[in-house]
Amino acid sequence: MRDQTLKFHFLLFLLITISLFHSANSNYLNLRRGASISVEGNTLITSPDNSFNCGFYALPGSNAYWFAIWFTNSKDKTVVWTANRDRPVSSRGSRVSIRGDGTMVLTDVDGSVKWQTNTTSTDVVAAELLNTGNLVLKNLQGEILWQSFDVPTDTLLPSQRLTKNKRLTSLLRKGSFESGYFNLYFGADNVLTLISDSPETSSIYWPDPYYDIYTNGRTNYNSSRIAFLDDMGMFHSSDKFQASASDKGFGTKRRLTIDHDGNLRIYSLNNSTGLWMIAWQALSQPCQVHGVCGRNAICVYAPIPKCICTPGFEVINPSDWSAGCKPAFNETLSNSQVKFVEVSQTDYFGYDIDFQPDFSMEACRELCLGDSRCRAFTYRTWGEGHCYVKSSLFSGFMSPDFPGSTYVKIPRSLQVSKPSIFQGSSNTCEHREAEILVGSVSKYDSTRRMVRWVYIYSFCGALGAIELIFITLGWWFLFRKHGVPASVEAGYRMISSHFTRFNYGELKKATNNFREELGRGGSGIVYKGVLSDDRMVAVKRLGDVFQGQDHFWAEMRTIGKINHINLVRMWGYCSERRHRLLVYEYVSNMSLDKHIFNSNFLGWKQRFAVALGTAKGLAYLHHECLEWVIHCDVKPENILLDSGLQPKIADFGLAKLFQRDGPGSEISKIRGTQGYMAPEWALNLPITAKVDVYGYGVVVLEMIKGIKLSNWAVGDTDDHEIPLKTFSRTVKEKVQCGCGNSSWVDSIVDPRLEGKFSRKQAETLIKVGLSCVEENKSKRPTMASVVQILMECEE
Template structure:
């Protein structure tokens, strides 16, 4: 044992020594002077004066190939924002970057001396290269004038203050973990509009702004001669075609970047200083499968429930490691001129490539049009009298639950294919029908008729019966024998096996015993307790006046059904039948927070802090991590339910506004919320953003601190009457200014009898006050609230602070 300890200590100190030796031999430079160079083996770098950015040779983990690059110094994965040689890496030995003494050109050479990349300067007065605090690598003359800059030759990233002009574009990488240029581009098109385009050697297709609408409907203009776009230091992205977008954490002091990712989406990322990780704070495309080309030619993008690519039935991947290359037919295309059959894929379509479009057309007539030798399939949309789209190519398909139609894939009759499993049965995204074969040919799923011996049939049936009995026995064993499986694991199995689905009205009427046991009611409807056929206890909300059509309601509820977080009430499904609109939620045991806050049976401090943190995590998930941004709009104690362990679960987000990420300031037309918890934006008729939830959360936090209702509205409209919330905030600030060391104890709920953590109380008070600021730009994001609370989650020392630092 002693020998092992000594061996461990030896290895530990050896590692420290080697680390210090490595650090001592690594050298940071503020300038690379003319005539000087940096070798790939030298471990020297150019750093910005504030150490935010580093420039030098960069290698992917486990790779011997190197790139001359610029990256964020303090990001955990050293995120690269620019590369000089993105498609031509250099060797790990003998490669060099230098500023030539003869003409001042910065040159990157490989091990054999060949020039891989160089600047286009060739000016005799270049004195040095410098990396600015903005992340811009520049060549300067002795007077400080910039003669060349990396900002003029962007790769896939735009940094704050870097301007994208009409003759520049951002180009994605080909795949994750690669610098090689891909097919997705951000640029100003010939119509002067900032656009995203898939541009491969074979196909070009614009996909943002939405090509189904004209530019004015998308809020843009082509009267835009300057063609400029920029991301500023506050997180505002704007272009001269009138496009505007805000990062959800808008404000100064945050490191950000705008990147076109390998999946074709354009995103703003914000750096979390404490972890070095990135958080998405805006993205152009809310539904990834709407990116043209993301699965290549003959590919289909599906949600399972996260986005994934599959090949069209009858096709296979060109390159198993790269979906950019799409899929190729497994059959000879000439066979499409002979006898054919059609495979239906419901709720599926392909972008563009329409040979013909025929409105008011029958399915049979559409099929006949596809007998054309150029036709690869056809889409039939089922609204109205039917719409027929004959396809010359199957360019990047997508499956969507709100697409009202099907695509019919044209295949040679002799080719046997199976339908992808994603199209069978029910899933969280769609209700699929079985394949339908047209043109009167035998079904590709039909078994050819043939004579069979009865003995084989009996043997087959006997084997099938034995297998069935085995499955029944195994099922009984797993269902009724615990085997020490934790309850949380069992709950996980149940959640996986019981996916989000569409119920019919008769089912829910029976489950609730004709809506007999009422759990509560609010402005949106009445909630009843029910038990489903599989014995799950549920809460069924019967909505009031909901004027959405069935297709619109289905599309919205399906999106909400994909949302899953430990601090959100799980939605199991919905019903949309005639005038009936119902939502089916998991049943939460301990009722709502208000029942455990404003009455005799009140929560202790530890539970209150856990509720504050869990609620913040749930809201942060809705605001920052969902496939769609969700604004709750009605955060209050009545909508925060407590489970059997008193962990919080936010309810009613299924009625929230699903905001498009490309419209961060999109307005909510109908006021939704509860007086006292509603942000001032509602009354001022300002655009509604996620900051309305931050305001409601702040009121809830202050109520948990004080233990009383602060959201009561003044009945009298007199100007000199102050609301309880404003009165409380004013009193707290006055106590802080007085410097009384006991100010925290005088604010916290006296029913706790001083049994609370003063550091945590100080933090919650600061968060609550900052969240209820009238100016929404001064309110924090929910992600930053979570980070602040987690930093003091395990706080045990009781401290009485001298002063309260308010969050900005």
């Protein structure tokens, strides 16, 4: 009996010892008052569902530690909150504890306080990490007295609120927890805003600073300021801004983060790989972020965003472009010692110490020379030349469609090379990305370059032939056995912004077995449908030419990143076996041609609104989309009108799926429509965004006249440009004979309006239309300049 008792006590002692040893090295569900966590102990506070951990966190290769919260199941243990982001502690002797007065304190090895909560209540009993990722201090009654959700860093988690006095602040750089210069917050106007707030400058870059609140789709009539990401992947803001993750739905871990590059993104976690997927981002063009490249630097696409220095300047820190570039010369120079170097298709945001419209470039140059503060001047060709004198060069941005150049003042003795980023035609209708080449100061011998590329092309050709066999067999097997591979799906989702994947059965049911046809064209047939959530949609069933996977995913890459009020929105897609379907929003008032060329015609106010809205949509495609999309078939039939008669451009991006001279291509259906095609098509010249400008010009002139110009042909002729030439010549003669008055306008405008229109707007629109249909594409304006001109006479 005594032996059994001794055995019992021994076993009990052993179990207690094992338990104590285990607990000393395991995670806590809470940290109680009077207890502490040390950096050496490697002890963590864990959420009940094990989604989040809280404790000491060190970056790879660093002896510094941060008290942080991170995702347990992400591959890189992604941090979502840090207490001491700008004040790391030592790897020895640092600890977190809850003191007797209820304050949670982080101390360094020497006992100095690096961070503490603002709680001094003796009611605090413990710190807990909730399943939401929120670290809280609670009292005995379970009430929250402090929470990490109230002091966010760079990340917003589902159910966390961003309110009036809170902001998200980016990391200074990748691989660091230091506070950066980009912030998300509610401004004084109640609008959710992204701002670059560096020591040298402060500049709002989202929503688009070029437009007002309402044009950006926001409102400032909201008494409370609140934004949050919900469990479905929807981001809501009280200023009426909304966004949704591409994989919207329950059951996925997500976060909203303002990244070190200044962009705001929703990320979704892939549980099987532990990797994050970009499910939405605020800016499709990263170079729109002000200050991302620092002072005297330019953001370019090559083809991914990168920074280069303005000619005459050199980078300060190659590992940190936010520091910008410094001049390689003494900036104190007399006029006789300076010259100007042209930086083509480049603008710098703000810092205009003078602006002069309708100015010659020589006068602009003299204006800069006459002001000692001037560092450069930008000359834009919007109709007449516009002159902007710059005192500083911040937020440089190079775009192939920027209508002008910046001329930088440098010493006459300094030899520099102008960056030549855009060679040839960057914007093409062919199935390829925008071609962007980065210029270099160095010059290479042309013969060496040719030999090098011949070698590379030969090697790639041989290698490609071998790979083609394996790729063909691999894709055939995967699609035949399993449908679309998960890797392709993941790739699509990364570049999409608001898609939902539908199955074929859903769309078949939504369209009542594809019963009600809305229209058909070269790309496929469109059917009317109603989704299960009662949304009216237009479902496009793509034709056989779209059956190839490369074609289909190319369209996804283009359309998936595009979202604008004047473009038909795409809600989702279906890709099952041979079925390829696209799901668009349903636009109720049919196409523009139904409201211009028959008895149910639009009034002048609506026509001008359609002209302006269409210009805005095309300007977005040409100047703001990362791929600089060209429509290639701008015509009234592709401009739809919503319930408020606002225009929405349809079928953008489809042209990228066709090769210009590919077998079976029909230029009348796919590559353009007679009467709206620019002369470049017939002359087989390189295609740029100016083909859309031409088509837009024809549409504008047709809206003004109220009839189809393509029906003006007299006699037998194959030249589809003759009717338009005749009309243009007639109008130009009337303009020249107008002698300063606008009486000639009445003879041009649709007589069905019975004189009820704005003469000023009509004259402006006529001149815009004529400039858009110039045979020489270099004389046509850009869509950005058209928007500017029309907005100046908007009533």
